[in-house]
């Protein structure tokens with residue numbers, strides 16, 4: 001059984017407890033990201049952008065491990081306007097990967113992700129340690145249809161999922177990630193369905209952090225698991241989940257924490273303890289199997305021509321959007337933060 005990140009109808013307000021710490025989300029996007037609308041006849045170049053995760057802090061260190069962040073760039077050849085679009089965590093990667101265990105032994109997740117759009121493409125930022133590659137040219141009309149999809153995707157795909165979970169290397173996937181890379185892959189798939197032809201000589205690889213597990217055991221939704229009046233079995237699961245995430249609460253610097261995380265993951269495996277995965281607001285028990293975890297950096301080919309969307313083919317995911325105007329409003333993410 002393959003599990004994908006669920007679609008929602010309303011983005012919940014982020015809890016004021018949650019804090020990006022390092023840098024705030026989408027710092028260079030305007031408070032209300034303006035989703036550009038191009039003239040239908042404009043020529044638009046599409047660029048694949050990659051750079052090491054946390055390059056701003058560690059330069060190319062994570063790039064050497066192929067831990068890469070992905071985005072898309074757009075150049076309007078008629079107006080000269082350029083834009084960058086990237087999807088990532090509202091409160092950084094660790095907050096999306098491990099829950100906070102609060103003083104009252106409750107669990108707090110800060111795991112929303114969202115799209116950030118801002119004018120300009122910082123060529124050097126992407127090209128110095130990563131990729132800035134033109135992959136297609138399209139029209140303003142196709143771009144405008146794509147940006148409708150971006151608005152829909154941003155309203156429904158809300159939670160960042162760090163882990164890919166498989167039964168074995170190159171085996172079946174239990175849980176798909178929902179991260180910067182999967183946003184780019186979804187976005188390029190959408191462009192393909194809108195009829196965009198890609199330069200197939202460009203080969204793009206994407207980072208995944210894989211866990212390997214036997215058949216996952218479903219424990220219940222977070223509400224069911226942490227229901228104070230739940231049965232003894234459920235209460236035991238809640239207690240085990242709190243104990244599990246307590247291992248990952250260190251406030252150490254990232255470089256020390258990463259080592260601690262890897263040590264903790266190996267300890268979990270050596271003691272044959274379960275890994276408690278949080279996915280689609282539910283908990284799953286994973287019995288990790290060798291090789292436990294593995295970083296992969298594999299190609300996802302650019303869409304091939306021919307898979308064009310027609311009304312008949314639209315899936316539930318692509319139901320026609322309401323026309324709420326063309327603004328992505330960051331305030332939606334941080335209701336409590338902006339007046």
Ligand SMILES: CCCCCCCCCCCCCC(=O)OC[C@@H](O)COP(=O)(O)OC[C@@H](O)CO
Nearest residue numbers: 052053054055068069088093097179180181207209
């Ligand atoms: C964390 C637990 C296990 C450690 C293993 C680490 C591997 C993680 C692999 C996931 C790849 C993450 C790709 C992604 O979604 O990146 C998004 C974001 O983290 C990138 O942040 P950034 O600060 O480098 O870039 C954002 C910047 O471009 C904003 O303008």
